[in-house]
Amino acid sequence: MACDFDSLGDLRADFSQPETLPALIERVRPGLIVNSAAHTAVDKAESEPGLAQAINATAPGVIARCAARLGVPLVHYSTDYVFDGSGHQARSEDAAAGPLSVYGRTKLEGEDAIRASGCSHLILRTSWVYAARGGNFARTMLRLAAERDQLQVISDQIGAPTGAELLADVTAHTARHLLAQPAVGGTYHCVAGGETSWFDYARFVIEAARASGQAIQVAPEGVCAIATSAYPTPAQRPLNSRLATVKLQQQFGLRLPHWQDGVTRLLTEILPQK
Numbered sequence: 001m002a003c004d005f006d007s008l009g010d011l012r013a014d015f016s017q018p019e020t021l022p023a024l025i026e027r028v029r030p031g032l033i034v035n036s037a038a039h040t041a042v043d044k045a046e047s048e049p050g051l052a053q054a055i056n057a058t059a060p061g062v063i064a065r066c067a068a069r070l071g072v073p074l075v076h077y078s079t080d081y082v083f084d085g086s087g088h089q090a091r092s093e094d095a096a097a098g099p100l101s102v103y104g105r106t107k108l109e110g111e112d113a114i115r116a117s118g119c120s121h122l123i124l125r126t127s128w129v130y131a132a133r134g135g136n137f138a139r140t141m142l143r144l145a146a147e148r149d150q151l152q153v154i155s156d157q158i159g160a161p162t163g164a165e166l167l168a169d170v171t172a173h174t175a176r177h178l179l180a181q182p183a184v185g186g187t188y189h190c191v192a193g194g195e196t197s198w199f200d201y202a203r204f205v206i207e208a209a210r211a212s213g214q215a216i217q218v219a220p221e222g223v224c225a226i227a228t229s230a231y232p233t234p235a236q237r238p239l240n241s242r243l244a245t246v247k248l249q250q251q252f253g254l255r256l257p258h259w260q261d262g263v264t265r266l267l268t269e270i271l272p273q274k
Contacts, residue, residue: 013037016051018059025066032175033067034075035060038107042081045102046234056106061113068119073178073185075171080127080159080191082108085238088158090195092244093125093187101235111187120182122174124167124190127241131164132269139270141202142209145218155199155225159241160191163262174252184251189243192259199225204260208267 013024015037025033038056039045045052060076067074081104082097099105114121130136144151170190177184196204203223210216228237245256 015055015059043234057109060110064114064117073120090242090244123187188248
């Protein structure tokens, strides 16, 4: 039966006030909850830990307890920032956590609260997420490459650029399984295949734009690699953002595409067509 949302009034959720969420959930009575809300301004979180705590940790716990009480599955997105970024191997879901920042710590606390609630859930950890709409790394690099003769890009952080469309597809697929078989619930890693650095990611984007005839001012040799230490930020970034996705692919019969496939698709959407 279709839900008449107009009759439910204001359905906006304020995650900065987690105590208001149960009444909203009770009013909507959803069959599935997908929580994509988060305080993702990583550097800003360092100066407003209370807000990050409310949005990333307290609110997911409140939602999870409501989901448990109503018998509703929950899908929640988390991050590679729950790890310390050491080493060079892709981390599995059961690897020891060790967040380096307020953002990572509060996201880990949100995960723990969901698990403790007893609700049927999927926690999908991901990293380096982008979408065609809004700001993203590729857009920034293209703008700077059209304006400058030289770019400096970090080369010692390694991960897999992961499209929001891929996450949406995986969510739909795994959520359907969760609704039918609650036993498949748990924590999974979901990132695109392969790995790269921000430096090589930038070069891939810029060269693709150059090949398509876009106006690029920076020369290929003008894109320079720098270390994370040369670009200090309030929040410490993990150098190793690799996440192993074997568990997700085997459990749900998936094959995750290479990161270059998704970025190429992104570029066809955001580059001007000639």
